[in-house]
Amino acid sequence: MKLSEKSRFDIRLTQDLKDSFEYAANIGGYSTLTEFVLSSVQRQANEIIEKHNAILASAKDQQIFFDALMDADQPNNALTKAATRYKKSLTSK
Numbered sequence: 001m002k003l004s005e006k007s008r009f010d011i012r013l014t015q016d017l018k019d020s021f022e023y024a025a026n027i028g029g030y031s032t033l034t035e036f037v038l039s040s041v042q043r044q045a046n047e048i049i050e051k052h053n054a055i056l057a058s059a060k061d062q063q064i065f066f067d068a069l070m071d072a073d074q075p076n077n078a079l080t081k082a083a084t085r086y087k088k089s090l091t092s093k
Contacts, residue, residue, distance in 0.1 A: 018033075021033060021036065021037065024036065025037075
């Protein structure tokens, strides 16, 4: 593996946090703190990315969403009346 294929990530943390992470790594069966941290961060990153991609899964979905926002029709009479009723209900409380 070429040296350029890897990069370094340094972090400063309190001794209490480091001790806690090492303890979790140990009881979790990880051989090193680095293995534990990488596994945990990768799992969290995958979850965040999956949630994001589920919202707008494709470029086509993104375009449809954007077009709906930019070219939205004016609210119809029923929606305007509902908004007025809602606003009145907020002020009457």
